[in-house]
Amino acid sequence: xxxxGIIAGLGDLPLAIADNAVASGQGVYVLRVKGFEEPALxxxxxxxxxxxxxxxxxxRLKAAGCKDVxxxxxxxxxxxxxxxxxxxxxxxxxxxxxxxxxxxDALLRVLVNEFEKQGFNVLGSHEVNGQLLAPAGLxxxxxxxPDDMADIEHAARVVAATGALDIGQGAVVCDGLVLAxxxxxxxxxxxxxxxxxxxxxxxxxxKRRGVLVKRPKPGQELRIDLPTTGVSTVEKVAxxxxxxxxxxxxxxxxxxxxxxxxxxERLGVxxxxxxxxLGL
Amino acid sequence: xxxxGIIAGLGDLPLAIADNAVASGQGVYVLRVKGFEEPALxxxxxxxxxxxxxxxxxxRLKAAGCKDVxxxxxxxxxxxxxxxxxxxxxxxxxxxxxxxxxxxDALLRVLVNEFEKQGFNVLGSHEVNGQLLAPAGLxxxxxxxPDDMADIEHAARVVAATGALDIGQGAVVCDGLVLAxxxxxxxxxxxxxxxxxxxxxxxxxxKRRGVLVKRPKPGQELRIDLPTTGVSTVEKVAxxxxxxxxxxxxxxxxxxxxxxxxxxERLGVxxxxxxxxLGL
Numbered sequence: 001x002x003x004x005g006i007i008a009g010l011g012d013l014p015l016a017i018a019d020n021a022v023a024s025g026q027g028v029y030v031l032r033v034k035g036f037e038e039p040a041l042x043x044x045x046x047x048x049x050x051x052x053x054x055x056x057x058x059x060r061l062k063a064a065g066c067k068d069v070x071x072x073x074x075x076x077x078x079x080x081x082x083x084x085x086x087x088x089x090x091x092x093x094x095x096x097x098x099x100x101x102x103x104x105d106a107l108l109r110v111l112v113n114e115f116e117k118q119g120f121n122v123l124g125s126h127e128v129n130g131q132l133l134a135p136a137g138l139x140x141x142x143x144x145x146p147d148d149m150a151d152i153e154h155a156a157r158v159v160a161a162t163g164a165l166d167i168g169q170g171a172v173v174c175d176g177l178v179l180a181x182x183x184x185x186x187x188x189x190x191x192x193x194x195x196x197x198x199x200x201x202x203x204x205x206x207k208r209r210g211v212l213v214k215r216p217k218p219g220q221e222l223r224i225d226l227p228t229t230g231v232s233t234v235e236k237v238a239x240x241x242x243x244x245x246x247x248x249x250x251x252x253x254x255x256x257x258x259x260x261x262x263x264x265e266r267l268g269v270x271x272x273x274x275x276x277x278l279g280l
Numbered sequence: 281x282x283x284x285g286i287i288a289g290l291g292d293l294p295l296a297i298a299d300n301a302v303a304s305g306q307g308v309y310v311l312r313v314k315g316f317e318e319p320a321l322x323x324x325x326x327x328x329x330x331x332x333x334x335x336x337x338x339x340r341l342k343a344a345g346c347k348d349v350x351x352x353x354x355x356x357x358x359x360x361x362x363x364x365x366x367x368x369x370x371x372x373x374x375x376x377x378x379x380x381x382x383x384x385d386a387l388l389r390v391l392v393n394e395f396e397k398q399g400f401n402v403l404g405s406h407e408v409n410g411q412l413l414a415p416a417g418l419x420x421x422x423x424x425x426p427d428d429m430a431d432i433e434h435a436a437r438v439v440a441a442t443g444a445l446d447i448g449q450g451a452v453v454c455d456g457l458v459l460a461x462x463x464x465x466x467x468x469x470x471x472x473x474x475x476x477x478x479x480x481x482x483x484x485x486x487k488r489r490g491v492l493v494k495r496p497k498p499g500q501e502l503r504i505d506l507p508t509t510g511v512s513t514v515e516k517v518a519x520x521x522x523x524x525x526x527x528x529x530x531x532x533x534x535x536x537x538x539x540x541x542x543x544x545e546r547l548g549v550x551x552x553x554x555x556x557x558l559g560l
Contacts, residue, residue: 077457079480101430101456150381158445165438167458176381177357178447181461184481185473193465193473200359201464 003027004128005066005120006046007057009036009073012255013125013132013228017072018044020129029064031057036075051078055088058118069120070128071111071224077104103166105217108224124223125253132257134273136249140261141270144244148211150176152246152272155213156279163217169227172242174202174210187214187229191236203241208269212237215248218280222251230255234263234271244270251276283307284408285346285400286326287337289316289353292535293405293412293508297352298324300409309344311337316355331358335368338398349400350408351391351504357384383446385497388504404503405533414509414553416529420541421550424524428491430456432526432552435493436559443497449507452522454482454490467494467509471516483521488549492517495528498560502531510535514543514551524550531556 004021008014008030018041021028030046032038037048045064049056061069080097083089092114099106112122126133144152155173162168162181170182172194179197182190191212194202203209214227229247237245245264247254254260254271264271284301288294288310298321301308310326312318317328325344329336341349360377363369372394379386392402406413424432435453442448442461450462452474459477462470471492474482483489494507509527517525525544527534534540534551544551 076478077481082480103456103458158447161441161445162461165441165458167438167461171463176383178383178445178463180463180465181442181447183451183461184457184459184477189473193469197464198356200362201357 001026002065002067003029005061005064005069006030007069007071008032008038008041009075010038011073011228012230013253014038014072015040016132016255017070017125017128020131029061029066031060033075036073038073050084051075052083052085052089054092054114055086058088058115061120067121068123068128069115070123070125071108072125104225105166105220109221112221112223122223124226126226127223132253132255134247134249134252134254136273136275139254139257139271139273140264141244141268144211144246144270144272147175147209148243148270151211152213152274153279154178155211155246156215156248156274158279159213159215160218160279163215163220166217169216170212170214172210172212172240174242177201179210187212187233188236191233191240194240194242195236199241203243205238205241205268208241208243210240210242212240212242212245213247213274214245214252216251227252228255229253229260231259231263234260234267234269238267238269242269244272246272246274248276248278249273281306282345282347283309283325285341285344285349286310287349287351288312288318288321289355290318291353291508292510293533294318294352295320296412296535297350297405297408300411309341309346311340313355316353318353330364331355332363332365332369334372334394335366338368338395341400347401348403348408349395350403350405351388352405384505385446385500389501392501392503402503404506406506407503411537412533412535413530414527414532414534416553416555419534419537419551419553420544421524421548424491424526424550424552427455427489428523428550431491432493432554433559434458435491435526436495436528436554438559439493439495440498440559443495443500446497449496450492450494452490452492452520454522457481459490467492467513468516471513471520474520474522475516479521483523485518485521485548488521488523490520490522492522492525493527493554494525494532496531507532508535509533509540511539511543514540514547514549518547518549522549524552526552526554528556528558529553
């Protein structure tokens with residue numbers, strides 16, 4: 001069986017995918033992106049390669065016999081003028097630069113298209129490991145109250161709007177007030193700043209209110225960059241005094257679901273999968 | 281001449297308005313909101329009063345002979361269940377609570393309507409002191425480059441969208457990428473976090489790129505809560521490596537314009553007033 005090719009950035013997601021592929025017997029070949037090398041991935045067969053070496057990536061994946069390829073983990077946007085480009089990278093650069101001005105999603109589509117043109121089958125993390133995908137309904141904790149449901153719906157509407165502008169995939173709403181919108185700082189930094197807002201407009205650990213909502217951008221390339229949550233997300237949701245975390249069912253990844261459920265129950269927050277049509 | 285009534289929160293704006301009203305010969309009566317008492321305002325005739333004492337505010341303004349009233353300065357949303365309410369405050373509370381769920385703008389409209397019903401003439405800061413309003417075109421520094429203009433237009437579009445959802449009045453865009461969107465944390469905190477983003481996606485003081493855009497929410501109550509910028513905004517724009525600050529012409533306040541211009545020239549950033557129809 002052809003090993004799964006993983007083009008990997010930082011975080012637990014590429015590790016979960018690699019472990020799963022090894023356990024299933026498929027095996028893996030992991031290309032870690034230079035500057036974003038996740039140490040836990042060094043135990044797998046693979047290599048480290050620069051972001052600009054597109055030709056090198058393709059050649060190595062072919063040499064390793066890969067057919068299926070998945071992009072997983074966090075890689076920040078490079079400074080394009082500092083990239084060390086190989087021939088293929090140079091050929092692709094004009095397309096990449098013009099896509100980059102249209103946002104992250106356009107940029108990622110250029111990469112996916114190029115890999116497909118080269119005969120690879122580009123899969124999403126959720127297609128490689130179905131366990132990761134968030135289900136619908138209550139996942140942990142108590143059912144959201146009517147106030148929580150109103151906040152979930154409003155935040156879902158907000159993220160649909162900011163997502164349509166390719167701004168980000170998350171927002172925090174408390175009693176109808178939008179406390180924070182996620183852009184390039186990421187979810188963890190957004191939750192940290194919510195924890196620093198005046199307690200008059202947010203919840204506390206004795207009186208929880210408000211929700212974090214994560215959902216994909218409308219029409220986004222689901223094979224790359226699906227919103228990802230994990231135990232640390234649950235912990236930061238709790239630290240910000242929120243009542244819970246709501247993600248779009250089948251539109252977000254739960255990394256280590258059972259550990260997330262355990263953390264949510266322990267901290268007294270809910271995890272809830274809302275229907276994909278909410279707030280659209 | 282009836283003195284100008286100022287219901288004042290924190291910051292330099294109420295001070296600028298009070299100084300102006302005294303200099304013009306109108307005189308002032310300043311009600312400082314408890315918990316948000318700007319020390320520099322203690323030299324003016326007035327009083328300190330709680331947010332829930334709506335009846336008390338109206339009575340004092342009448343006793344001081346005020347006809348024109350202006351709301352100025354920063355007051356965070358209170359915890360409504362902690363408010364000390366007088367009779368008038370209690371009568372207004374249901375309306376306030378239901379408006380609060382619809383956002384800041386709806387909440388402020390309830391207050392304006394009540395003051396008008398009581399016979400006061402509620403004015404915006406820009407109507408009381410025309411010097412504060414941002415003009416159109418270049419205000420300081422070098423003309424924005426074509427890349428800067430593209431970022432200004434994209435950020436103007438983003439803030440129109442987030443404003444329509446009553447999220448906030450500001451965003452930062454660099455090379456087409458939305459670095460940050462302002463919600464309850466305020467402009468200064470948003471700029472501080474931009475300064476902490478990877479230098480690959482933002483400018484630096486040797487190679488400035490990206491812009492902060494501030495504009496009112498579409499259709500917002502302009503007499504309260506017009507976006508306000510000052511010298512510290514210019515300094516934080518520079519510290520975040522941005523090329524400049526763009527505000528909607530006639531839709532934002534410049535506090536101490538000449539000091540802002542001086543800071544912008546010194547730090548090498550522009551201040552630019554874009555046309556109100558941009559990005560709509």
